Amino acid sequence: MWSDDWIGIPYQELGRGPDGYDCLGLFLALQRVRHGRDLFDPLCSMTAAARMNLADQVRPKWKRIERAEEGAAVLFRVKGFALHVGYALDYRHMLHASGEAGQSMIEDFTSSNWGTRLEGIYAYAG
Numbered sequence: 001m002w003s004d005d006w007i008g009i010p011y012q013e014l015g016r017g018p019d020g021y022d023c024l025g026l027f028l029a030l031q032r033v034r035h036g037r038d039l040f041d042p043l044c045s046m047t048a049a050a051r052m053n054l055a056d057q058v059r060p061k062w063k064r065i066e067r068a069e070e071g072a073a074v075l076f077r078v079k080g081f082a083l084h085v086g087y088a089l090d091y092r093h094m095l096h097a098s099g100e101a102g103q104s105m106i107e108d109f110t111s112s113n114w115g116t117r118l119e120g121i122y123a124y125a126g
Contacts, residue, residue, distance in 0.1 A: 003095055006030070009104040011097050014043060023085050026104055027073065030087045035071055039122065046083050049096040055082035055119075064123035067091050073122040074109050080121045 012020025019031050023040070024068030031037040039061075042054055049055075055075060062073060068088035076084040086109060097104045108111075109118065 050081040063125040075119040076117040
């Protein structure tokens with residue numbers, strides 16, 4: 001599967017690849033490679049993203065959907081803010097860069113670990 005090449009890449013704060021990614025960097029890279037989308041990159045820390053309420057600034061280009069499909073943004077709350085994003089592979093799995101795990105991985109975003117923090121699932125609306 002194509003996603004195998006993206007598993008195990010080291011987590012790097014503000015990482016934009018190819019040797020390391022943070023969650024947004026990985027999401028942006030996958031959008032570019034898989035869908036040809038060159039999306040806005042604020043290149044900022046999670047603290048700055050929370051302060052700027054970044055998710056609300058970019059949300060107009062995305063539409064909320066009920067069931068994830070490949071390429072959707074799976075958005076999670078961290079400390080009350082929408083700050084972690086995963087790239088949906090299907091209706092329940094995401095590829096994301098985890099600071100806790102120190103690398104990129106595939107996880108079930110409906111699991112008890114992630115499901116309670118899910119803010120929403122979004123498809124690109126341009």
